[in-house]
Amino acid sequence: MSNSSSSRSLKLKPEYKKQVKASVTRRGFASQTHLATKLGLSRDVISRFLNGKPVDRLNAEEICDKLGWDVQEVTFFQTSINKQPKTDWGEAADSPNSFEREEEFEILDQWIVKDRCPLVLIEGMAGMGKTNLSYQLAKQIANHFDYVIWRSMDQYQSLEELLDDWLSFLYEQQEIEEVKTTEEKLKQLKQKLESDRCLLILSNIHIALKDFSFIDGYQGCEKLLKLIAKKTNKSCLLITSNVTPNTVNQLERNNQLVRRIEIKSLSVKAIQNIFSSVGSFSASDEDWVKLKEIYWGNWFVLKNVAHNIQRNFDSNITNFFEFGDYVFNGIEQFIEEQLDKLSETEKEVMYWVAIYRHPISLFELRDILSGLFNDQLLNIIKYLKSRFFLESIEEGILVQPPMIREYIIKRLINNITEEIVNNNLFWLNRFPLLLTTAQSRIR
Structure with missing residues (x-):
């Protein structure tokens, strides 16, 4: 495939321009805007096509079908001009070059380039290589797009800041109407994503989440994801996260082209x-x-x-x-940063799973944590599994990643040893099963 977006674009033949334009009103559309609304396209795409400018092949097919024309008869492919995409890699340019995710790479390439999925999520535990994968993938497939921009959510205090950055890049030096509201900015973004093939990569979207929903300053992200998921076969938003936003779960159920891949253990x-x-x-x-x-x-x-x-x-x-x-110093710090984001009750669940002798069942955990209501415990387990702190090895049986279990055990031993020296038995009283059902090396 050519590097140019033009090689995938169709233009209206000059000899048909007047006739096709006239068919807008003849087919019952009050205006080009009316036609655009019915097709779910921007007016800019309609105007470009009717004035003989290249538009995406699929958009051209939709317009011709709606106006009653044979697309093969009235259009022709734009000659390739080998145009390179405009790119901005941001902080991703510092990502390491090593690449160990060939299988996931091939799946994502299929989804984004061949299937033209509008919204794709790379999900996995912190440290699994999601950022590196998104960067290496984007570099490899960049020539299938007109614009490619990589950003991380931790660079922004709000969705508005992110949209301003995206729009500034996508519209380059073009003069666009100055807008202030999130709705207006989303509308401008939608128009650009429809008129050009854009790849937007947004890493660490979990920073804007709490309990799987977007926090203050980022609530508009739900509209952003829905907007992008609606319009298929043109642009793509590739996001990475430690957890799956509720919005993505909902969109994935209703749209086959919204997809998610979980990054698991390396071979x-x-x-x-x-x-x-x-x-x-x-x-x-x-x-x-x-x-x-x-x-x-x-x-x-x-x-x-x-x-x-x-x-x-x-x-x-x-x-x-x-x-x-x-679990030495460098890894301790990494795990501690992840666990510190948990609530005290979530941490307590993690401690009990770690000190238990065998993989623990949901019912055993419920008996230990008798102070929790069943729905509370189920919600905590759901959250810990979504963060990859717990895993079901079979129905109702839970285990932890060994490195996390090792860290928790090490911290427990250090805390209890210090308590014995200081004659303060808070941890030992809090977890009395340490003396009876814990692994032998802890006892």
Whole structure:
């Protein structure tokens, strides 16, 4: 496929321009605006087509069908001019070049380029490589678009700031009507996404969420997602998040072209590639499998583990495991940042799952946390699973990622040891099952 958007565009043949224009009123439309409304397109797209300017092939087909013309008879393909897309990679330009997500890459390429999905979500635990994947993917498919812009939600205090940034980039030096309200800005964005093929990448959208809904300053994001999901086959918004917004769940149920992919554990081969990018390591086959199991194939964490083993264990992975300190300082900070975002009740659930001897059932957890109502516990478990802090290995049976369990156990041991020294038994009294049902090494 050509790099130009024009190679995918159709133009009205000059000899048919007058006749096709006249058919607008002849087919019962009061104006071009009326026709645009009926088709769900912007008036700009209608005007461009009727005046002989190139528009997207699918838009041209819709217009011709509505006006009673054979698109093959009255249009022709615009000659390719090998135009390069306009791009702005923002902070993503600092992303590492290594790439370990070939399977997910192929799926996303299919959805965005071939299926022309308007809204795609990359979801996964922090550190799994969502940002890197979105950047590497966007670079690879950029030539299928006219505009590509990568941004992270943590750069903005509100949706308005994000929209201003997008509109400034998309409209370049063009003079556009100055607007102030969110509704007006969304309307301008909609017009551009319909007239040109744009790829918008928005990372870390979970920053604007609480309990799966958008917080103050970002409520308009729901309208943004719905607006983009409505208009298919032209532009695409690719978002990354630790959790799935309620709006995306609703849109996904009602629109086959709104799609979501969950980024899961890296393969052993991918983990070996990560370590190879750091240096040469000595390890058995079992060591590589153990790395995957303990660190849940987390891209960010495994990078830290590789550097730690290289620095402190002479690149010998077997010696690292024999030493036994799987959760060291760099990883502790990463996990602590994730857990600190939880409520006290959510943390308590995490502690009980960690200290329990075996994978714990929902009913066992309910008996332990007898102070919680059933619906409260179910909502907490739903949230923790959405954040990838818990996983169901079978119906009603819960486990934690081993690295998180190791961190919690380590923190419990440190807290209780300090309490015994200071004769203050808050933690020991709070979790009395430590003495009876905990794993033997904790006891």
